[in-house]
Amino acid sequence: MSLKHILLGILREPQSGYDIKNEFNRSLKNFWNANLSQIYPELKKLETNGLLRSKQVESASGPNRRVYRRTAKGNRELKAWLQKGPSVGEERIGYLAQVYFLSELDSDAERIEFMKELRDHMAHWLDYLESAEKGWSNDDPRYPDALPDEFFYAQFTLDLGIRRVRATLEWCNDSIARIEHRVRDAARSA
Amino acid sequence: MSLKHILLGILREPQSGYDIKNEFNRSLKNFWNANLSQIYPELKKLETNGLLRSKQVESASGPNRRVYRRTAKGNRELKAWLQKGPSVGEERIGYLAQVYFLSELDSDAERIEFMKELRDHMAHWLDYLESAEKGWSNDDPRYPDALPDEFFYAQFTLDLGIRRVRATLEWCNDSIARIEHRVRDAARSA
DNA sequence: TGTTCCATGTAATAAGTTACATGATTTA
DNA sequence: TAAATCATGTAACTTATTACATGGAACA
Numbered sequence: 001m002s003l004k005h006i007l008l009g010i011l012r013e014p015q016s017g018y019d020i021k022n023e024f025n026r027s028l029k030n031f032w033n034a035n036l037s038q039i040y041p042e043l044k045k046l047e048t049n050g051l052l053r054s055k056q057v058e059s060a061s062g063p064n065r066r067v068y069r070r071t072a073k074g075n076r077e078l079k080a081w082l083q084k085g086p087s088v089g090e091e092r093i094g095y096l097a098q099v100y101f102l103s104e105l106d107s108d109a110e111r112i113e114f115m116k117e118l119r120d121h122m123a124h125w126l127d128y129l130e131s132a133e134k135g136w137s138n139d140d141p142r143y144p145d146a147l148p149d150e151f152f153y154a155q156f157t158l159d160l161g162i163r164r165v166r167a168t169l170e171w172c173n174d175s176i177a178r179i180e181h182r183v184r185d186a187a188r189s190a
Numbered sequence: 191m192s193l194k195h196i197l198l199g200i201l202r203e204p205q206s207g208y209d210i211k212n213e214f215n216r217s218l219k220n221f222w223n224a225n226l227s228q229i230y231p232e233l234k235k236l237e238t239n240g241l242l243r244s245k246q247v248e249s250a251s252g253p254n255r256r257v258y259r260r261t262a263k264g265n266r267e268l269k270a271w272l273q274k275g276p277s278v279g280e281e282r283i284g285y286l287a288q289v290y291f292l293s294e295l296d297s298d299a300e301r302i303e304f305m306k307e308l309r310d311h312m313a314h315w316l317d318y319l320e321s322a323e324k325g326w327s328n329d330d331p332r333y334p335d336a337l338p339d340e341f342f343y344a345q346f347t348l349d350l351g352i353r354r355v356r357a358t359l360e361w362c363n364d365s366i367a368r369i370e371h372r373v374r375d376a377a378r379s380a
Numbered sequence: 381t382g383t384t385c386c387a388t389g390t391a392a393t394a395a396g397t398t399a400c401a402t403g404a405t406t407t408a
Numbered sequence: 409t410a411a412a413t414c415a416t417g418t419a420a421c422t423t424a425t426t427a428c429a430t431g432g433a434a435c436a
Contacts (some may be wrong), residue, residue: 001284002395002425009291018415031286033279038396040417061405062414075294082295086308087284089223094191094277096221100347101199103339104265105272111343118276145368149293152372153301157290160361167357171350178335182342192423208387228424230389251433252386 001087003034003042008051008078012150014069017043027154030129030161043068051077108183112176119172126165133158191277193224193232198241198268202340204259207233217344220319220351233258241267298373302366309362316355323348 006028010020017039024034043066046052051074059065070078095118102111136155137143144155196218200210207229214224233256236242241264249255260268285308292301326345327333334345 001287004395006287009287009294012291012294016415017417028287028290029279031281031283031290033281035397036415037398037417042395044417059414063404063416065415078291078294079296082288082291082304083300086288086304086311088308088311089219090282090284091221091223092280092282093221094280096347096350097191097196097199097218098272098276100218100221100344101202101268101272102343102346104199104202104268106269110273114272114276118278121276121278145372153292154290156292156361156365157286159365160286160289160358163357163361164354167353168350171346171353175346175349182335194423206387207389225425226387227389227426232423234389249386253388253432255387 001090003032003038004046005078005081006032006034007039007042007046008070008074008081011052011068011070011074014067016065016067018065027158030157046074050074108179112179115172115176115179119169119176122165122169122172126162126169129158129162129165133162191280193222193228194236195268195271196222196224197229197232197236198260198264198271201242201258201260201264204257206255206257208255217348220347236264240264298369302369305362305366305369309359309366312355312359312362316352316359319348319352319355323352 007020010023010028015023017036020039020043021034021036024032043052043054047054047068050071052068053071054066054068056064057067098114099118102114105111105114136158140147142148144152144159147155197210200213200218205213207226210229210233211224211226214222233242233244237244237258240261242258243261244256244258246254247257288304289308292304295301295304326348330337332338334342334349337345
């Protein structure tokens with residue numbers, strides 16, 4: 001599980017590295033991220049290995065673009081990756097590692113501040129995802145269950161994203177309440 | 191956000207690389223993973239940089255163990271990491287990347303199979319987490335809100351783990367139903 | 381007597397981040 | 409005229425994975 005297969009997957013339509021980065025920012029960021037400085041060399045490498053091919057095209061605005069598309073070999077590689085079944089057991093969620101060690105901070109105030117920052121982030125993220133869904137649903141009457149395959153399955157990840165961020169936001173609020181309650185108890189018994 | 195700070199965090203108690211790997215398997219796996227072949231060199235490096243120190247001790251059973259503990263410098267580094275606030279926007283969830291590209295598989299049967307595999311995995315994981323919680327709660331009457339700090343915050347991550355895996359399991363089932371419904375519709379209109 | 385657990389490491393390779401470098405066009 | 413967007417890359421470094429290497433003790 002690495003950037004390689006994501007690039008192959010994203011190239012259902014011919015795109016440039018720059019376009020790909022935008023798709024990361026719009027939708028993939030929920031479960032993966034990559035910098036341009038990783039994307040460009042990786043595209044080049046995939047072309048060297050015969051999984052992609054590219055050509056330069058003129059841009060409407062700005063410099064020339066290098067547009068990549070999948071080869072037959074790239075198609076096979078992508079399919080093989082999906083056929084191996086779900087890639088599990090390697091999730092990475094940095095802020096949960098931090099919460100796990102939160103007792104190392106010096107004060108309850110600092111811990112509450114940490115959790116409130118996390119809550120605010122989740123609240124914004126949920127807003128973003130919900131308005132993305134609303135926009136999509138307004139723009140396409142086929143949303144969600146009559147969408148063509150290419151969008152139907154991508155919509156699944158938006159659906160789960162919303163459910164998860166919602167659950168995480170609730171958890172933040174519950175956790176903050178639990179800490180505050182604990183602080184009050186400690187003050188009372190002191 | 192990398193292994194470094196997780197090792198510092200986990201060394202609230204002196205432990206060996208082997209012990210640390212076990213803690214990954216027991217609880218941290220929900221949000222991070224690391225191999226022994228990454229853990230051992232990283233511990234060595236942290237000692238070289240003065241964030242940890244180690245000594246060899248005899249083991250009750252098996253070869254000698256090298257046990258690491260945090261130095262004052264390591265403590266400061268850990269605290270600074272937590273004080274920077276939640277590390278967000280770098281989540282990695284490989285199977286969601288796969289779902290995003292699921293239309294690339296050749297048949298609905300293959301897509302349903304993928305989602306069922308994912309569902310089974312989530313069901314097992316939920317079982318594991320729920321029985322971990324049950325065991326903990328049976329073993330310690332302070333569970334969860336009267337636990338000492340070192341466990342109180344770690345319990346937060348178990349709580350969120352359960353909520354999330356539960357939501358993901360529901361989503362798997364809903365998604366399978368949506369695909370099956372779509373397949374029936376397609377057959378009817380054909 | 382075979383498998384799992386205990387226990388630690390190295391070497392080669394792959395993947396990812398941060399910093400550097402350039403320059404046109406569009407929008408405020 | 410300043411900032412944002414469009415567009416592509418390289419270099420140096422850090423982080424992580426896979427494969428290799430060893431060997432005793434406990435368990436089934």
